[in-house]
Amino acid sequence: MKIIEPHVHMIARTVQDYERMARMHTVAICEPAFWAGYDRTSPQAFHDYFTHISEFEPTRAAQYLIDHYCWICINPKEAEDVGFSREVISFMPEFLNKPNVLGVGEIGLNKNTRNEMIIFEEQVELALQMDQLIWIHTPHLQDKLKGSKMMLDYLVGHGGVDPARVCFDHTEEHTLPMLHEKGFWCAMTVYPVTKNSPERVIDLVEKFGLDRMIVDASGDWGPSDPATLHDTLFQMRLRGHSDKSVEQLFYNNPCRFLGQLGKFKPQPTD
Amino acid sequence: MLTYNVTEPAIELFGITPYGMTMKSPKTAPELVDQFYLHMRSALIETAAAFDRIQVADAASEVWQDPRLVELREAALIIAGDQPERARQILELLSVKEEEEA
Ligand SMILES: [Zn+2]
Numbered sequence: 001m002k003i004i005e006p007h008v009h010m011i012a013r014t015v016q017d018y019e020r021m022a023r024m025h026t027v028a029i030c031e032p033a034f035w036a037g038y039d040r041t042s043p044q045a046f047h048d049y050f051t052h053i054s055e056f057e058p059t060r061a062a063q064y065l066i067d068h069y070c071w072i073c074i075n076p077k078e079a080e081d082v083g084f085s086r087e088v089i090s091f092m093p094e095f096l097n098k099p100n101v102l103g104v105g106e107i108g109l110n111k112n113t114r115n116e117m118i119i120f121e122e123q124v125e126l127a128l129q130m131d132q133l134i135w136i137h138t139p140h141l142q143d144k145l146k147g148s149k150m151m152l153d154y155l156v157g158h159g160g161v162d163p164a165r166v167c168f169d170h171t172e173e174h175t176l177p178m179l180h181e182k183g184f185w186c187a188m189t190v191y192p193v194t195k196n197s198p199e200r201v202i203d204l205v206e207k208f209g210l211d212r213m214i215v216d217a218s219g220d221w222g223p224s225d226p227a228t229l230h231d232t233l234f235q236m237r238l239r240g241h242s243d244k245s246v247e248q249l250f251y252n253n254p255c256r257f258l259g260q261l262g263k264f265k266p267q268p269t270d
Numbered sequence: 271m272l273t274y275n276v277t278e279p280a281i282e283l284f285g286i287t288p289y290g291m292t293m294k295s296p297k298t299a300p301e302l303v304d305q306f307y308l309h310m311r312s313a314l315i316e317t318a319a320a321f322d323r324i325q326v327a328d329a330a331s332e333v334w335q336d337p338r339l340v341e342l343r344e345a346a347l348i349i350a351g352d353q354p355e356r357a358r359q360i361l362e363l364l365s366v367k368e369e370e371e372a
Binding site: 112141142143144145146149172173174177199200203205206207208209210238239240241245 | 355
């Protein structure tokens, strides 16, 4: 069975992670643009970063027969300075037009501030103008519920956003139901301590079904591990689910969501 | 929120949950207890031990009413109760409330 990792920051990972993912049958991965652990000192630093994730990481991945795709945006943690953010947004289109860039992401909120929301909205508009998919980061811990509601209300109230082209990531028991009910894709991140465990992800799948559900490990510079995705696949099998259902969750679903623009090469098996 | 119970024949027939439907665990409750009991036991003991560790440390009285710890004691009551969706209830309890500033 082939696996897709829809969210991993390979810029922060070693080559051993590529090796391990290849051994665990991961055939394609997606790298959303995010915070590097420190605030960049100029918009140009984002240009360099976008070049790295859209040009260099694909060559590292290719050595392990993994297709590498990325998402481009100004992340919410660096979106507080509106003028700075707009400069970054001004050169996003040149990257969004590349054949391995899937859309605008991971945009979203961090501390749910007014400025973060302004930049979120402007990037949604850019995505709509350029007919792009949208990948959304929901805030951490105690801020997740409020921030998820703010973005949901905005997108539903907007009127021009097709929820089938938007995925909310890092969803949990308290945020997934309201997002899923409105027709959005929901990604569940398996991340030690601060997000979901493999067990809780399969609980959510049992409760809400397989439709519009995605799992990712969000490996980054923190205490994370791309293998938690595969731990979750194993948990699903331990819980007695069929191979077909497992394949739908870990391969066919991401193929369907990510493949909507025709750039993502892996094809669903069903 | 709309959910549907999938009938067992549907699962048998397609081996897969139709879109828009829930996917009941194929395991029975006794099987799930066997699978998860030690994990549940461990998680509760770890939390109890952390409370003990804090309580015997210097300046324990300063943090005993820390809102984070107060919320965790409330969370323990949610676990002990009979209402379902305990994880969701605890996550909501630990969230910034709508009217609060983030
Ligand atoms: Zn991320």
